[in-house]
Amino acid sequence: MKILVSEPIAEKGLEKLVQEGATVDLKTSLTRQELLKIIGEYDALIVRSNTKVNEELYQKATQLKVVGRAGNGVDNIDMDGATKRGIIVVNTPDSNSVSACELTIGLLLATCRNIPQHHIRLKGKVWDRSGLKGMELLDKTVGIVGLGRIGSLVATRLKSFGMKIVAYDPYISDSRFQHVGVEKKEKLEDLMRVCDILTVHTPKTEETYGMIGKEQLAVAKKGLTVINCARAGIVNEVALIEALKTKIVARVGIDVPEGEPEPISPLLEYDNVIVTPHAGADTKEAQDNVGVTIAQEVISALRGEMVPNAVNLPTLHTQELAAVKNYLKLGETMGKLYYQLEKEAVEKVEITYRGEVAAMETSVISLAILKGLFEPVLKEKVNYVNASVVAKSRGVVVTESKESEVDSYLTLITVKVISKGKEFTISGTVFGKDDLRIVEINGYEFDVIPMPYMLIAENMDKPGVVGQMGTLLGVAKVNIATMQLGRKLTDNRAMMVLTVDSEVSKETLEFVGGVDGILRVRFVKL
Ligand SMILES: NC(=O)C1=CN([C@@H]2O[C@H](COP(=O)(O)OP(=O)(O)OC[C@H]3O[C@@H](n4cnc5c(N)ncnc54)[C@H](O)[C@@H]3O)[C@@H](O)[C@H]2O)C=CC1
Numbered sequence: 001m002k003i004l005v006s007e008p009i010a011e012k013g014l015e016k017l018v019q020e021g022a023t024v025d026l027k028t029s030l031t032r033q034e035l036l037k038i039i040g041e042y043d044a045l046i047v048r049s050n051t052k053v054n055e056e057l058y059q060k061a062t063q064l065k066v067v068g069r070a071g072n073g074v075d076n077i078d079m080d081g082a083t084k085r086g087i088i089v090v091n092t093p094d095s096n097s098v099s100a101c102e103l104t105i106g107l108l109l110a111t112c113r114n115i116p117q118h119h120i121r122l123k124g125k126v127w128d129r130s131g132l133k134g135m136e137l138l139d140k141t142v143g144i145v146g147l148g149r150i151g152s153l154v155a156t157r158l159k160s161f162g163m164k165i166v167a168y169d170p171y172i173s174d175s176r177f178q179h180v181g182v183e184k185k186e187k188l189e190d191l192m193r194v195c196d197i198l199t200v201h202t203p204k205t206e207e208t209y210g211m212i213g214k215e216q217l218a219v220a221k222k223g224l225t226v227i228n229c230a231r232a233g234i235v236n237e238v239a240l241i242e243a244l245k246t247k248i249v250a251r252v253g254i255d256v257p258e259g260e261p262e263p264i265s266p267l268l269e270y271d272n273v274i275v276t277p278h279a280g281a282d283t284k285e286a287q288d289n290v291g292v293t294i295a296q297e298v299i300s301a302l303r304g305e306m307v308p309n310a311v312n313l314p315t316l317h318t319q320e321l322a323a324v325k326n327y328l329k330l331g332e333t334m335g336k337l338y339y340q341l342e343k344e345a346v347e348k349v350e351i352t353y354r355g356e357v358a359a360m361e362t363s364v365i366s367l368a369i370l371k372g373l374f375e376p377v378l379k380e381k382v383n384y385v386n387a388s389v390v391a392k393s394r395g396v397v398v399t400e401s402k403e404s405e406v407d408s409y410l411t412l413i414t415v416k417v418i419s420k421g422k423e424f425t426i427s428g429t430v431f432g433k434d435d436l437r438i439v440e441i442n443g444y445e446f447d448v449i450p451m452p453y454m455l456i457a458e459n460m461d462k463p464g465v466v467g468q469m470g471t472l473l474g475v476a477k478v479n480i481a482t483m484q485l486g487r488k489l490t491d492n493r494a495m496m497v498l499t500v501d502s503e504v505s506k507e508t509l510e511f512v513g514g515v516d517g518i519l520r521v522r523f524v525k526l
């Protein structure tokens with residue numbers, strides 16, 4: 001595992017990577033050209049917000065499997081480019097939220113009470129408070145745009161100042177507003193009209209870039225204070241400077257100036273503006289959290305494990321991940337069986353979750369099934385990240401349905417693969433904590449523990465077939481570990497599933513296939 005760390009992360013994080021057996025190169029002052037020249041050697045890249053991970057980089061990054069963003073915002077990473085190449089992108093969204101929230105509160109207090117301006121005067125040996133009258137927070141209204149992790153933390157803390165809190169976030173439920181104890185504004189303009197202080201906490205997206213612009217500031221209360229600790233450009237800086245000139249905006253606190261990391265923001269010309277150099281996450285606590293978390297995540301992702309904070313995968317919390325872990329293994333195993341038993345190209349995959357599993361985050365189990373399905377037959381890398389892109393690009397329609405009730409089992413997954421009008425089905429369950437079982441193939445019922453080597457045969461349900469097969473395997477020195485028979489009494493046919501201790505040669509397989517009554521036999525490797 002060769003990992004390039006292109007921006008500073010905490011020592012603890014670097015130590016963790018090395019402890020886990022990775023070769024780590026910390027190179028934080030590479031030029032872009034130098035980065036592009038060496039990126040082809042690495043399995044993983046760890047960045048903060050300055051490294052642009054884009055098409056130009058992906059084209060050179062032939063070995064890259066994981067991009068770790070040591071922090072939250074992923075606007076410096078081209079997600080589509082990563083997803084289509086099966087590169088997993090992980091971040092650490094919770095690790096620095098408190099620090100970002102505290103800097104927001106810090107900037108808010110500093111701007112409302114002119115703290116840096118007072119300090120600068122005194123440093124110049126001038127004791128003079130004139131022209132720097134502050135504003136109390138008590139009974140003022142703060143408008144929060146984006147009531148996610150950081151927005152909610154800011155709301156909770158500002159309540160203790162006796163402020164009224166209103167928020168605009170069309171993407172969260174009303175119950176979340178109630179839980180945080182914040183008044184919901186349906187329209188951004190409604191929020192702009194009532195707040196004394198505006199603070200933005202959205203990600204930078206096409207929709208949020210410039211969302212606080214000329215029109216929004218035009219309806220704001222005169223004397224507004226604007227805080228942006230989220231991303232440059234969410235508040236349009238040209239409109240903001242215009243509003244400072246017309247005194248619509250009285251104070252500004254910005255952690256993320258346009259053009260960062262260049263220290264030349266035009267906002268620095270204004271005495272009532274405070275700018276910090278993207279320092280929201282720059283605390284010992286946040287950096288230690290971020291460093292250790294990103295190290296763990298990058299290592300897990302490189303080992304092919306499912307990671308809770310994978311940005312280009314369905315969102316899973318650690319507990320949800322623990323709950324689905326065995327189903328991921330089961331799903332992948334079930335998927336892997338198809339192309340080893342059938343040769344028809346897949347047209348449609350219908351996945352049904354029944355019983356306990358139906359209540360879980362099943363989208364990720366479906367990805368595991370698709371990964372298992374395509375991985376054995378494709379040259380390109382198929383993993384959780386690109387499995388659904390691969391399915392789509394091959395014209396495979398995937399459907400998912402859920403039923404809360406199931407006969408005979410507490411929990412059951414059934415995969416139906418449809419190709420040229422033919423149907424192949426396989427069902428599996430998990431007994432207890434981690435006991436995986438295949439319980440059905442094409443209507444034949446079993447109770448098979450999936451093993452690395454298996455023989456699956458369809459045969460006529462008549463005396464002698466099993467015995468002859470056992471004899472031939474014995475001659476070939478293939479030891480049978482377990483054997484199960486599923487029968488369909490209606491058509492006098494049966495299916496045998498054998499787990500064996502070693503590989504079965506082509507020659508032995510041909511002999512077995514020639515036994516009178518064996519309709520077909522396949523050797524399966526899991
Ligand atoms: N200054 C710094 O050092 C740091 C900055 N950040 C930035 O802070 C911002 C917020 O981070 P989190 O709270 O962790 O993100 P989050 O994802 O937890 O919350 C973002 C919220 O914005 C909402 N949102 C999205 N589009 C919206 C729109 N058009 N209008 C209104 N609301 C919208 C979402 O529904 C979500 O609730 C991000 O931009 C992140 O990059 C995060 C950490 C440190």
Ligand SMILES: O=C(O)CCC(=O)C(=O)O
Pocket residue numbers: 048049070071072073074096278280281282
């Ligand atoms: O210090 C950093 O890496 C930037 C923090 C940040 O903006 C983020 O995590 O989104």
